[in-house]
Amino acid sequence: MNLTLKVWRQKNANDKGGLETYPITGISEHASFLEMLDVLNEQLINDGKEPVAFDHDCREGICGTCSLYINGEAHGPDRKVTTCQLHMRMFKDGETVYIEPWRSKSMPVIKDLIVDRxxxxxxxxxxxxxxxxTSGNTQDxxxxxxxxxxxxxxxxxxxxxxxxxxxxxxxxxxxxxxxxxxxxxxxxxxxxxxxxxxxxxxxxxxxxxxxxxxxxxxxxxxxxxxxxxxxxxxxxxxxxxxxxxxxxx
Amino acid sequence: MSTLDSKIPEGPIKDKWTKHKNDINLVNPANKRHIDIIVVGTGLAGGAAAASLAEMGYKVKSFAYQDSPRRAHSIAAQGGINAAKNYQNDGDSIYRLFYDTVKGGDYRSREANVYRLAEVSGNIIDQCVAQGVPFAREYGGLLDNRSFGGVLVSRTFYAKGQTGQQLLLGAYSAMCRQIGKGKITMYNRHEMMDVVLVDGKARGIIARNMITGEIEKHSAHAVVIASGGYGNVFFLSTNAMGSNASAAWKIHKKGAYFANPCYTQIHPTCIPRSGDFQSKLTLMSESLRNDGRIWVPKNMDDVMAIREGKKSPTELTEDERDYYLERRYPAFGNLVPRDVASRAAKERCDAGYGVNATGEAVYLDFKAAINRYGKQKAHLLGVENPNDAKIIELGEAVIEEKYGNLFQMYEKIIDENPYKTPMMIYPAVHYTMGGIWCDYNLMTTIPGCYAAGEANFSDHGANRLGASALMQGLADGYFVLPYTIGDYLADDISTGAIPTDSPEFDAAAKEVTERLEKLINIKGTKSVDYFHKKLGEVMWNNVGMARNAKGLTEAMDEIKQIREDFWKDVRIPGGMNELNPELEKATRVADFLELGELFAKDALAREESCGGHFREESVELDGEQKGEAKRNDKDFAYVAAWEYKGDPRDAVMHKEELEFKDIELKQRSYK
Structure with missing residues (x-):
């Protein structure tokens, strides 16, 4: 599937930041959302640009690291999943997808989509x-x-x-x-x-x-x-x- | 000539730990305040160690590459934690847990360490309950247990399919308490870049602040490495994306021996891969094998029909299914240890019976369990003559209660309902039994440098049993290291704070900075992932589930070549003094590219099959065990501890001969 991505780019905490547009093509509907971003980053690196920074780690929905605000919803359109468990089959071919960081005064942006929690x-x-x-003598x-x-x-x-x-x-x-x-x-x-x-x-x-x-x-x-x-x-x-x-x- | 002293205490095995604790030196509470300890990693081993050491009065500095200690990858462990409590009255004991672990590890672990692990296992459960870990309970209010692969008792404690999460949050809460008190200084988003040796002792680390890029010097009287395993050398594994071997590899390069790198666990129940974009593999807890039956079709026609979507697996009758584990291993059936189950799946798929498009998947079927539980529940609820629909409804509810989150996870990834259609699974790299060599005190061959949890090698031999990783991580962190480290630190009570403005710290920091500069200035044409994927491909094809001399020799050369290409042609955008995920990946992959070669070298040197290490040249040729792995105790009952000599292929092996005084060496049979 082909998508238009609108991604929040912000150099550091003091930068104003803004949305950048990236077209992306040939994404499998079986890919996860973060795997789609991996493809985008590979593309950006090959074009000599800086990849999008985003938080992620376990990629199985348990560590709580990933944190994307997708089309106006935390962790995107699916329910009871983290961003890393969100799959591209939840999106339509040709769709425009907005990707932003968590927005909260108490969780300021560090870079791009990464926030300070x-x-x-x-x-x-x-x-x-x-x-x-810790003690070996707690009760049974x-x-x-x-x-x-x-x-x-x-x-x-x-x-x-x-x-x-x-x-x-x-x-x-x-x-x-x-x-x-x-x-x-x-x-x-x-x-x-x-x-x-x-x-x-x-x-x-x-x-x-x-x-x-x-x-x-x-x-x-x-x-x-x-x-x-x-x-x-x-x-x-x-x-x-x-x-x-x-x-x- | 061996330079290894495992420092196993004298005396009968059941008294060793008690006696050792009584014999070793202690540090008095007033002196602990003047002693710094660095702990790298905040998973179960590192988190538990940091909290316990701080409670004892030491000044602890804790390092995590994640934004919080709570996110370490121990959190992803699903199934449970073993302990020899014998709450089920099914004949469990410390000895039996010890025996099962040594046998499960295919007699390649150190007896004394394993016995100690079994001995403290009960304390872990007590400690975790005291912390408020919400283990599963029965209606009487007492703790529930489930059984796991490779054993004949029910000794696994669990919290739904999130046991690792709950245990880690327990350790994390204990850490939070100490951070709040100022006893632990927490360094989140920091990566250890090197260890610093002063007069031959580990006296600190160089760390990179991952937000600012600043290279920092941190000193301590002892350094604990609890940074987990190196499964990501395969690129695709069930590890977290950030899981890396760099801390372990850096201490190896400074003098810590690396033991048995070839012992890798390929876990049988993972979600099969689906495409080139795949970034990681997802594990489905082994606990599913309690209730799931593994099969492939008996007839090739059915395999083809299923692959082409013309037939559903549910249409196949019992006669048309090959429950190959139950067929080959009637005594243990679907609960054989992980290495055995993985190889059996590979055998069927290599023979052409894989059930998905890639030909690399087998079924894990819950239909029988749903029926059985449904009937039991109907009886319990007093439903007379329930129809099939009612039985299935009740049965599915029981399965949901036990494994709900796993089923949900599967459905989200594969987009199929596993209550109705059997799950598809295939083995994936999961855990590394090998790791930094350490003695009975968990000290590495660098004085003052310790290794705990998955980062060390000691307890699981050549294969780890299910639900034993959590047990070992917490045993090391809560109950072993806090005692043994005092023995070493007792000599440091009047040392005073270690200065960081010494030539040793300056030199280490300079070396780190230069390496980063070198990486970022390559300005090549290919991304870090490109090289990592190439490495993973070589590892999986030649150093994966089945290995032979030719493939391993080739792998060593290919990895060396990839490494050389990497240092010529990698492209890392961005700068050093900012948050730069590509730079972080590059430093980790650079280390994997060295470790991978040693890994293959170790596998080549071990000309036997044992546990997760399967050499095609070493199989039983006839008899009841025909085709099964053949161990060679006469020549290979040792730990291979490798000393770094400047190039991975030049590493020198030191042998720690394994003595089995309390367990007779036997061929593992699960038939």
Whole structure:
């Protein structure tokens, strides 16, 4: 298939940036979206031009590195996939495809389609953990039975890959879905109870500090999330945060 | 003459680790504050090591080429992690896990290391649960297990098909806690370019800031390499695009021996390749072999009809199918180890029975499992005389719960519903058992330089069993390295901070800069990928699933030629002092082009078939095992550790003879 690509090019964080047009031909519908970009880059290199910089690594939808805003949607037109799992059969021959980076004040562009997501790192560091040291003397794993529905819920939340599609999609540039996933995972588990309140308070505080917006319950994040993280977790985060802020010791 | 001292402790195998821990030196908590440790890589081994060392009080500097430690490729492991908990009461024990691992590795691993691995396996599960890793559970609230290839017990713990992700996020959360406390300094988007030796000891690294291009000097009292395996030497593999061997190769060139590079795992259940544009291959977890049956058509007419789209595989009756693993290996059936399953698939496809257009695919069929689970579920729900449609509906729901994300992944890539039509699979390069040689303490032949996880060679011999990579990564990172590194660092308590303004650091930084300048100034005509693909083709054709002396000799010459062409004709656009993905790729491929040649040399020297290494000259000629791989314990029961001598083909082999005191060497039989 033949396509017209409109790709965001930006030399570095301070550059203004803009869309460049590249025609591309002979793409297989079985190729992945990133393989299509590989072909484009090979072409650019052969023409003596600089290839398009984009983030990618595992190319099987789990590392959360790839991050493209395609035709106005995070990770493109398919549902429950990351950009690397998106296949060209989702596009029509002759189509014009717009490719942009995540757009958020808290995730500035580094180059072309690559953005800086270290704000997520700092949110995790503020409380996205259980304070247990490595030791060969923790209690036997089966000494702590956990009801299957609770364990399953925790797993659903823990599925988040930290790609940032929720932020890119949200009109408020909110990171609530990301934060909610982590806070919820631990809140369902007995191991997470000791630091439950402090975790919710600290992670939300850091989220605000990073400049992410607030949630206004649009639900676009849930739709675009490649892992289908449910909006329910945001409701849970709100309860966790409220409970932690108003409850006394 | 051998210069290798594996430092295996004395005493009975079951006491070695305990005794060793009691004998080695410790560093007191006040002194740990003055000791720096560099950890390269943030996967399960590196992440777990960094977190544990920081918790103990060391000052840790952690390096990742990704934008976050959470993205290391351990995250892609699907199926599970082994541990000798015997929760299923099916006869599992530390000894049995040890035995299975040594046998699965085709008797080419170091007994003492493997026993220790089995010994700490239970601790890993305890530790991960304490961290909040959401393992799968049964309705009673206790942990669930599944079985994996090559063993007869259920000892694999899992979190859906995302076990690696959950374990890595556990280690990552532990790292985050230490980063927040300032005990780990995290360097994301940094690539290690070289190791720095001062007075013969590893005292730091040269790293490149991948955003600014700045060449940075980082010092430490010890350096841990946990940078994963080198499967991407094949270009197409299940590794991440950025997975590379450069950290391991750089320490090799500075004195660390590289052991058994030819031991590569070709994983049997991957999605077949579809075209020239293919950039990587996707694994489908081995756990699928628990419930999937592997087959190809018995009759060539059916093969042709299927390839031409005139027939669907679902139309074939049981009689028309060849369940070749069940036929050849009745005892283990579809659960034979990975090397055996891969070769069997290749055998059928080479014979012409491959079921897709490329002729390189076999079926993995869930119909029987869907039926079985459907009936069980109907019984459980009290549905009397369920019709076929109901059984299939219930059965598919059970399969979805177990493997839903894998089925979804398959459907997105192939555009076929695997609940209705059997999956197509074919072997692909997945894991490298070989790696940097290390002693019992995980120290390489460079004092103060350690290798952990897939980057080292020690535990899996010539073939790794499923669900053992996660176990080894976490064992090394959480429970082995944090103890053994103290023994070395105990001598460094009054050394003080290592300065980076020394001649050694200056020289190393200069060398790195010059190499990058040289690369970028070639200004040739071909892209980095062009050379990488050529290398991959040679590796796959001559150094892949079946190897022979002629092919290997040719491969060594061809790789050398590609390397020379690369250094003459590669084109790298952009500059050095900016984010430049082509430059990053070029530095990695330059190293693969050297490693590939040593890889072929090692395969040539090992004139036996063992585990994932199959030499066509070494097969059983008759008897029950006719056609199976033939190992040669008399001449080859050793670890081949290669010393760098300036050119990969000039590398010198040092042998570590393997002694088997607790396990009798036998031919592996899965019949």
């Amino acid at each position: 270290t704000a997520f790192e700092r949110i995790q560091q503020a409380g996205g953990f259980i304070s247990v040291n 794993a089966n000494a702590l039975p956990i009801a299957k529905p609770m364990a399953d819920k925790a797993m659903d939340a823990a599925t988040c890959i930290g790609c940032g599609a929720c932020v890119a999609t949200c009109k408020n540039s909110s990171a609530m879905l990301f934060v909610a996933a982590k806070v919820s995972q631990y809140s369902y588990l007995p191991q997470g109870q000791v630091e439950r309140k402090q975790r919710a308070l600290n992670m939300v505080e850091q989220m605000d500090k990073e400049g992410f917006g607030n949630c206004t319950n649009t639900g676009a994040c849930e739709v675009e999330c490649p892992k289908g993280i449910s909006l329910e977790f945001i409701a849970r985060l709100n309860r966790e945060y409220l409970g932690a802020s108003v409850a006394s010791e």
